[in-house]
Every structure is written in structure tokens, then in C-alpha cells.
Amino acid sequence: MHFVVCIKQVPDSAQIRVHPVTNTIMRQGVPTIINPYDLFSLETALRLRDEMGGEVTVLTMGPPSAEDALRKALTYGADRAVLLTDRFFAGSDTLATSYALAQAIRKIGDAWGAPDIVFAGKQTIDGDTAQVGPGIARRLELNQLTYISRVTKVDAEARTVELERRAEGGTQVLSSSLPCLVTMLEGSAEIRRGSMAGALRAARAEITTWSAADAGITDLLKCGLRGSPTVVKRVFAPAPRAEKAKQIEVKAKSRETADDLIEALFEAKPAMQADLEQLAAGL
Amino acid sequence: MKKELPEHFKAYKHVWVMVELERGHVHPVSWELMGEARKLADKLGVDVGAVVIGAPDAGAREAAAESFAYGADVVYLVENPILAEYRNESYTRTLTELVNTYKPEILLLGATNLGRDLAGSVATTLLTGLTADCTELAVDADKSLAATRPTFGGSLLCTIYTLNFRPQMATVRPRVMRMPERHEGRIGRVVEHAVALEEESIVTKVLKFLPDRSSQTSNLAYADVVVAGGLGLQNGENLQLVRALANVLGGEWGCSRPCVQKGWAPAERQIGQTGKTIRPKLYIAAGISGAIQHRVGVEGADLIVAINTDRNAPILDIAHFAVATDAIRFLPALTEAFRARISPHANDRLAG
Ligand SMILES: Cc1cc2nc3c(=O)[nH]c(=O)nc-3n(C[C@H](O)[C@H](O)[C@H](O)COP(=O)(O)OP(=O)(O)OC[C@H]3O[C@@H](n4cnc5c(N)ncnc54)[C@H](O)[C@@H]3O)c2cc1C
Ligand SMILES: Cc1cc2nc3c(=O)[nH]c(=O)nc-3n(C[C@H](O)[C@H](O)[C@H](O)COP(=O)(O)OP(=O)(O)OC[C@H]3O[C@@H](n4cnc5c(N)ncnc54)[C@H](O)[C@@H]3O)c2cc1C
Incomplete structure (x- = not known):
């Protein structure tokens, strides 16, 4: 062979x-x-x-x-x-x-x-x-x-x-x-x-x-x-995103920080809470 | 190189998508591509053609109808019992014949195992160019396809043209393009095409198909919520914390590549350039630095949360929210907090 x-x-x-x-x-x-x-x-x-x-x-x-x-x-x-x-x-x-x-x-x-x-x-x-x-x-x-x-x-x-x-x-x-x-x-x-x-x-x-x-x-x-039928015409760097991540302040109790984070998420994307509830319910 | 399209290629028109129909099931990447094809075709003022290849059964007919719902104007339908299972030889012959007969200017395929296997052999048979794993497709001023793909691990992008050959072929990975809207009841023209195939002439036979046990295959690429862990979790056991949170959120879990290399998680859980591309509504990355190879797999997420002790980790360049804390301590608290907020039980309490 x-x-x-x-x-x-x-x-x-x-x-x-x-x-x-x-x-x-x-x-x-x-x-x-x-x-x-x-x-x-x-x-x-x-x-x-x-x-x-x-x-x-x-x-x-x-x-x-x-x-x-x-x-x-x-x-x-x-x-x-x-x-x-x-x-x-x-x-x-x-x-x-x-x-x-x-x-x-x-x-x-x-x-x-x-x-x-x-x-x-x-x-x-x-x-x-x-x-x-x-x-x-x-x-x-x-x-x-x-x-x-x-x-x-x-x-x-x-x-x-x-x-x-x-x-x-x-x-x-x-x-x-x-x-x-x-x-x-x-x-x-x-x-x-x-x-x-x-x-x-x-x-x-x-x-x-x-x-x-x-x-x-x-x-x-x-x-x-x-x-080669393909022609590389342009090589360029991807555009960076304008703003950096928003820091959630870290509290003494992790649970408080977690609640703050969830609050911030739901505020940024109002539809998210309903989406997550549906998912969690396995719908 | 200048564009000098030979005369015989000038008749090539329309934008095609190869619809991946396997075992009665269309891979969603085909519809994602249909959305892109629609945009390109509208720019060029041409039609969108869907190629549906399969056995003469309900699956093929349904795939044809769905193609219209997702934006196709014409469906090229090839039905033949020999085409029931994907095999390179029979599919290459079929797709090559369709291209040579109906002459599309652009042909798009998913960068799946099927799509890559087929695209490579069809492009070689036709002696045309094929651009792999594109993240952006556009037509430029002279109506050429500008196919942009990440290169060198995503640190750079390059735009590739197939100026003087037709069709211009490209593959796109699942989840890179947005799923277009589905229009129920939209219809179009069906072109049925018969291909002369004899089973005796196809050397490769499918002896058996062993379906994955459902537990093995994750729906990671298509999940609405993904929680992933990286080396910051310190050991494989701590990935359990990621799984627990994903579970409460009804989502999927994943990891960075080193976790797979260390044997903490199976390869199918890897997210990034050499793993899965995801496009969830919410992505939570715990103890992941956000190296470029990871980043290219998660950039399509609507909302990204980074849990990372390092306030300067590169993941913060793409995350929307960050928590600078020990993920091993924080994940259980976050899991509990989410459970309290969104479990069906919590909902009952609110409603009651
Ligand atoms: C930025 C950039 C982007 C590119 N994009 C494209 C593109 O979209 N389409 C395109 O046609 N070309 C593209 N190329 C060119 C392509 O990278 C080269 O043709 C390369 O030689 C082979 O492709 P690959 O590395 O993708 O190999 P793959 O097809 O991924 O390789 C598969 C296997 O083929 C064998 N193999 C590949 N190359 C060799 C070799 N030189 N010697 C021995 N065995 C080999 C190996 O076994 C390898 O594992 C690109 C090049 C650059 C620099
Ligand atoms: C060709 C190629 C392809 C690749 N493909 C992929 C790919 O598909 N996917 C992929 O992910 N990688 C890929 N990689 C690897 C990539 O370059 C990175 O090495 C990898 O993503 C880093 O993994 P990580 O973030 O888990 O680990 P690290 O880079 O080690 O980051 C760990 C992070 O955890 C943080 N941390 C530490 N302790 C804690 C704690 N207690 N709590 C919270 N945070 C903590 C640290 O600040 C750090 O940011 C590829 C590399 C190459 C060369």
C-alpha cells in the first residue's frame, strides 16, 4: 500500500x-x-x-x-x-x-x-x-x-x-x-x-x-x-467598537452585585426579562 | 488584477443559494444565506435562485416552499432517489450540471461539513474561485462580488474577488449572517431538473446512518442564551458553575479553546474561530480574556457580559457590561439571583 x-x-x-x-x-x-x-x-x-x-x-x-x-x-x-x-x-x-x-x-x-x-x-x-x-x-x-x-x-x-x-x-x-x-x-x-x-x-x-x-x-x-481565480484586493483591520463595557460596581455581597447586573441588563434590553422567563420555562 | 470578464461568462446571471437538505431537515444556514442572497440580488437587479437537491419526497417539496418564504424567486429542484443521502460524487455532478445549465453569477453555500465538501469539489470542477468563511458579502460598483473574510485569526479582514470567472462562489459559517424574516405564503417558480444518475456509477455507498444521541449534540450555535467559561475558572470542575447558570437561564454552555485542550470540556462546546460561532441575545463570558480568536465567534451577540478580574482584559472591548470580580464566587450568586427573578415560580408570585 x-x-x-x-x-x-x-x-x-x-x-x-x-x-x-x-x-x-x-x-x-x-x-x-x-x-x-x-x-x-x-x-x-x-x-x-x-x-x-x-x-x-x-x-x-x-x-x-x-x-x-x-x-x-x-x-x-x-x-x-x-x-x-x-x-x-x-x-x-x-x-x-x-x-x-x-x-x-x-x-x-x-x-x-x-x-x-x-x-x-x-x-x-x-x-x-x-x-x-x-x-x-x-x-x-x-x-x-x-x-x-x-x-x-x-x-x-x-x-x-x-x-x-x-x-x-x-x-x-x-x-x-x-x-x-x-x-x-x-x-x-x-x-x-x-x-x-x-x-x-x-x-x-x-x-x-x-x-x-x-x-x-x-x-x-x-x-x-x-x-488563481481569487484575487485578494484589500486587507484591513476591523473597526473597533466605540465604547467600552460599563462596569457594574462590585458590592461586598455577591448577591447584591448580581442583582445590580440583572437590573442593568433588563434596563438596557427591556424585552430581555420576558425572553428569559420564556426560556427558563422551557417554552 | 483587472476585471476582464471573458465573453462566455457574461450570460451568467442571478444569485444562488445551495439549500442544505439532509435527512428531511434544512440546515438553518441556508436561510441565513437566502437573506444575504436577497440583498445581493436586489442590488444587482436579478433573481434569487434556491437549489434543492434530494429524494423525491415531502422533505424536498417542503424545502422548496420554505425557500420561497425566505426570499427565493426560483427553485431549481432535482429529485432523485440516489440523492437521498449526501454523497460528494452525486451532489457534485448534480450541482455542477445545474450551474452549467442555468449559469448563476454568484453561488453561496454554508460552511458546514456538507457545504465545504461540496463547494470545494464543485469549484475545482468548474475551475472558478471560492472564498471561504465570509463574514460580509457585498457587490461593488462594477457589480463584482466582494467577499470579506477574517484572516490570521480575525486580527485582519480581507476582501476577495473572483473577477474573471463565474460563478463567484463563497461559503459562510452558520450564525454569521442574520436569519431573514419568513414570509408565509410567498411563492415563486419551480424549475424541475432531471439529472441522469445511476446508482452503479456512484462508488461511495452509505451503509448506515448513526444519529447522534441527543445528549451529545448541543444547540450551542443557535441558543438564545450562552454562558461560557475560560481558564479564569481555574479547573474543570468549576465549569459546573457555568452549566448551572446556563441551566437556570434555559440556555447552552460553552468554553474557550484552552478548556477543550485541557480536557475540561468536549470540542463541540468550544466557541470561537476554530469552534462555534454564536449569536445569542445574551452572552455571559466568565474568566475568558477575549482573545481575537474567541471574539470573532461571539461578536454577533446582542448583549455581552464579561465576568473578569482584569479590568483591562480584551473582552471588555466587546462586552456591554463587566463585573470585575472572582467568577468562581460570583457565578453561584448570579445563578441564584436569576433564579429568583425569572423562574416560572417567581413569575407565579408576581402574577398572584
Ligand atoms: C488572507 C488570505 C485569505 C485567503 N482566502 C482564500 C480563499 O478564500 N479562497 C482561496 O481559494 N484561497 C484563499 N487563500 C489562499 C490559500 O490560503 C492558499 O491557497 C493555501 O495555499 C491553501 O489553502 P488553505 O491554507 O486554506 O488550505 P486548506 O484547504 O484549509 O488545507 C486542507 C489541507 O490541504 C493540504 N494542504 C494545503 N496546503 C498545502 C500545501 N501547501 N502543501 C501540502 N499540503 C497542503 C493539507 O493537508 C491541509 O490540511 C487565502 C490566502 C490568504 C493569505
Ligand atoms: C489558530 C488559533 C485558533 C484559536 N481558536 C480559538 C477558538 O476558537 N476559541 C477560543 O476561545 N480560543 C481560540 N484560540 C486561543 C486564543 O488565542 C486564546 O488563547 C484563548 O481564547 C484564551 O482562553 P481564555 O480566555 O480561557 O484564557 P486566558 O487568556 O488565560 O484568560 C483567562 C482570563 O480569566 C481572567 N481570570 C483569571 N482568574 C479569574 C477569576 N477568578 N475570575 C474571573 N476572571 C478570572 C483573567 O483575567 C483572563 O482574562 C485560538 C488560538 C489560535 C492560535
Whole structure:
């Protein structure tokens, strides 16, 4: 079995700044991590490989420094890492990102065998669109299985999978077939700790680094800014609210303070008392 | 980038909403979107189209009728037994075919599991732009959709355009937009569209559907009153104080993200950017600092009360009332005070 896991390197906090003129992210000095949601997919892939045999390839598209994320994935136990990096990819929206990643996955298939399951995270913590997984699935015509809480069965012979998917108001128990694209829900697996041996191996491991041309991407019009139908026109700070909260004076007895607060609320919103009475009565 | 809309896209007209019909139930985000679609369509001088996809049953018909009540002019109705359960493949094919046939200029979907799953694959199939999790939708002077979304944890907003491709697609999270008024008896045109689907060609099968036990699913996003606790409560047991107050108020309880990370509360109780967006009439935040990621999930509340020992906590920038006191001591007193004021019992006393 061949599992390909797409991981994205993201800033380790939301405190990143945007350049006011160019509307681009200023990432300098911000520590980076593997997108936390991707770890659940990576873990699921590693477990399947441990059970069934095969290989896990991790793939990221990003600047050369995204190599750190790949090395981290190798310490967890991934077998191989591919870094897709080229200035042509700068400014990619999700359509362009999924194009580049899909092409790289094709190339990975040519080199080391077609993947049986491609994994992506549910979403990232920076772009946060949840669009790249479905994008890759469509471009590679893989069965698309998102928001999966459990992969219950993978049958390599019959080329089938069974999984549980989070839907509105319940869980869908699904069967589908390989090859497919799966995005795992957070909390769906306990993430292993990287081992010392893994860390040593990762430090020495060779990372396969591909430019657009190396990955067989010839149509540069589909990449980066030019390949992105969305255009970020304006980045701005939200308008602050004019007045601050009104302080309710704290009395010696909490109950008095509580009564004062309730009085102030009912005064500010006269309809509230009736609303609350109805709610409290379970109406 | 300049707007140079290719000739073949110029026929694209009208604003569509994908109505999320699942197991006979329409997700309320669809009606919230219908309200937005109405405003956009009125500005553009076009119609609002509702897409209703499902099995040929009462649920689909009812969803169509409700679409009119919430502001649709036209309903594109696709009924097929194969569409009884949501599956990416059958729904992607159906929605893509509708778009290619009737050519809307704007297509809105809820940023739910269904909506995000479907929007991503439809936009990729159509090779058009898709803006995620918008908090504001508008049309600008040249009639383009200006889709605004928070970025970098809500510290900034950005406005995104899909200038030269159609449809312009966007998703919006539940509760971000206001629920529009419902007009009983409002009607419109139904366009029934047949899609050629064979079960054999749909690879993914739904073997079973396991409904959530009601205790598991909270109505947090849609509650009228929400009481939430944060790290200021010191430990997981003290979240009980929050639950007790919510209970007396007939509301729901929630928490900040660290409470979930510490295992004090299940993930479905988290409020904020990576949790639920709420829009209650009353929101009480106890021991929550009001970090930007929390704030973006609660800003839609009508009235916000902060119980926080720190008079300079950022939550005070959005709260209407604040009590600078120990929440662990204050919450029980507040619970008692509310009980005395609003319990049915207290009401009887007043009436009697
Ligand atoms: C302020 C701002 C707002 C944006 N808004 C939009 C928008 O509304 N619509 C839009 O189309 N684009 C948008 N983008 C662009 C988008 O962030 C990028 O295309 C980004 O590369 C991928 O999107 P994401 O982070 O949302 O990924 P998601 O779709 O949330 O990622 C899902 C999964 O895909 C995989 N994945 C994603 N990126 C990579 C990668 N580089 N390498 C390997 N695997 C990856 C991971 O497994 C990840 O967990 C925005 C960018 C900025 C700066
Ligand atoms: C990508 C990303 C996504 C995130 N998403 C979310 C999200 O969805 N939701 C979310 O909530 N957070 C989210 N966060 C985390 C967020 O940045 C904050 O860390 C978090 O909201 C802080 O939680 P808190 O207010 O409970 O804790 P703290 O920030 O520690 O605040 C505790 C507050 O309690 C007050 N306090 C202390 N003792 C008492 C007392 N006895 N009585 C009353 N008040 C007291 C303190 O003055 C302080 O204001 C996210 C962060 C990132 C990076």
C-alpha cells in the first residue's frame, strides 16, 4: 500500500502580520509547525502502514524552509518526503495549490507507485479554507471522503474501504473504493511521539526537492497568482467598537452585585426579562 | 488584477443559494444565506435562485416552499432517489450540471461539513474561485462580488474577488449572517431538473446512518442564551458553575479553546474561530480574556457580559457590561439571583 500525506507548514500562532502595502504575509521570526489537523491524517496513514505494510510519503508545497515540516514528519515515521518548491507557486489560491499538489502526486505515483489513499488535513489553521483536499480529489478523480472520524477497514485485495464520516446530526458509515482522498477529523487518533531513532533517521534523510519542472508541471498559467481565480484586493483591520463595557460596581455581597447586573441588563434590553422567563420555562 | 470578464461568462446571471437538505431537515444556514442572497440580488437587479437537491419526497417539496418564504424567486429542484443521502460524487455532478445549465453569477453555500465538501469539489470542477468563511458579502460598483473574510485569526479582514470567472462562489459559517424574516405564503417558480444518475456509477455507498444521541449534540450555535467559561475558572470542575447558570437561564454552555485542550470540556462546546460561532441575545463570558480568536465567534451577540478580574482584559472591548470580580464566587450568586427573578415560580408570585 502507498499512502501519500499532504502536510502544510503553518505559523505556530495567529499573531502573524500582513504587510500593509503588499498584502502579503510577513512570516519572519514566527516559529512554524506542521498544520495540527494534518497530524491526525499522518497518524492514520502511519497506523495503516504499520498494520498492512507499505509506505508513507509526505508531501508539502512551500518555501525551501518547509523542509523542517517534512523532517518532523519523518521523525514520526514517514518513509519518504517530497518538497515542492518554486517561485512560480507564490500567491497560489486553493485552486492553484490543488493543481500543483495533484501534479506532484501524479509524479510521486510515477516514481514510487500510484497512491492507494491520499490524505489531507481537514483544514489549515492559517488559510483555514478546507478547500485543498476536495481540490486534489477532483483533479485526480479520487473518491472524496472528508471529515472522517475513523477508517474502519481497508481491503487491499478487494480495493475497498469502510469509514465513518461526520455529518449533520450523526455519523455516516460509508463504503468506497481505492484510490481515494481522505481528510481526518481532529481527535480521530492519538498522535504518536517521535522516537529518538526516528529523529536521527530524519536528520540524515534525503528530502526529494522538486521544482515545478521536476514535478512535470509545464502549464505555469495554472500556477501561483496567474493560476488563481481569487484575487485578494484589500486587507484591513476591523473597526473597533466605540465604547467600552460599563462596569457594574462590585458590592461586598455577591448577591447584591448580581442583582445590580440583572437590573442593568433588563434596563438596557427591556424585552430581555420576558425572553428569559420564556426560556427558563422551557417554552 | 483587472476585471476582464471573458465573453462566455457574461450570460451568467442571478444569485444562488445551495439549500442544505439532509435527512428531511434544512440546515438553518441556508436561510441565513437566502437573506444575504436577497440583498445581493436586489442590488444587482436579478433573481434569487434556491437549489434543492434530494429524494423525491415531502422533505424536498417542503424545502422548496420554505425557500420561497425566505426570499427565493426560483427553485431549481432535482429529485432523485440516489440523492437521498449526501454523497460528494452525486451532489457534485448534480450541482455542477445545474450551474452549467442555468449559469448563476454568484453561488453561496454554508460552511458546514456538507457545504465545504461540496463547494470545494464543485469549484475545482468548474475551475472558478471560492472564498471561504465570509463574514460580509457585498457587490461593488462594477457589480463584482466582494467577499470579506477574517484572516490570521480575525486580527485582519480581507476582501476577495473572483473577477474573471463565474460563478463567484463563497461559503459562510452558520450564525454569521442574520436569519431573514419568513414570509408565509410567498411563492415563486419551480424549475424541475432531471439529472441522469445511476446508482452503479456512484462508488461511495452509505451503509448506515448513526444519529447522534441527543445528549451529545448541543444547540450551542443557535441558543438564545450562552454562558461560557475560560481558564479564569481555574479547573474543570468549576465549569459546573457555568452549566448551572446556563441551566437556570434555559440556555447552552460553552468554553474557550484552552478548556477543550485541557480536557475540561468536549470540542463541540468550544466557541470561537476554530469552534462555534454564536449569536445569542445574551452572552455571559466568565474568566475568558477575549482573545481575537474567541471574539470573532461571539461578536454577533446582542448583549455581552464579561465576568473578569482584569479590568483591562480584551473582552471588555466587546462586552456591554463587566463585573470585575472572582467568577468562581460570583457565578453561584448570579445563578441564584436569576433564579429568583425569572423562574416560572417567581413569575407565579408576581402574577398572584
Ligand atoms: C488572507 C488570505 C485569505 C485567503 N482566502 C482564500 C480563499 O478564500 N479562497 C482561496 O481559494 N484561497 C484563499 N487563500 C489562499 C490559500 O490560503 C492558499 O491557497 C493555501 O495555499 C491553501 O489553502 P488553505 O491554507 O486554506 O488550505 P486548506 O484547504 O484549509 O488545507 C486542507 C489541507 O490541504 C493540504 N494542504 C494545503 N496546503 C498545502 C500545501 N501547501 N502543501 C501540502 N499540503 C497542503 C493539507 O493537508 C491541509 O490540511 C487565502 C490566502 C490568504 C493569505
Ligand atoms: C489558530 C488559533 C485558533 C484559536 N481558536 C480559538 C477558538 O476558537 N476559541 C477560543 O476561545 N480560543 C481560540 N484560540 C486561543 C486564543 O488565542 C486564546 O488563547 C484563548 O481564547 C484564551 O482562553 P481564555 O480566555 O480561557 O484564557 P486566558 O487568556 O488565560 O484568560 C483567562 C482570563 O480569566 C481572567 N481570570 C483569571 N482568574 C479569574 C477569576 N477568578 N475570575 C474571573 N476572571 C478570572 C483573567 O483575567 C483572563 O482574562 C485560538 C488560538 C489560535 C492560535
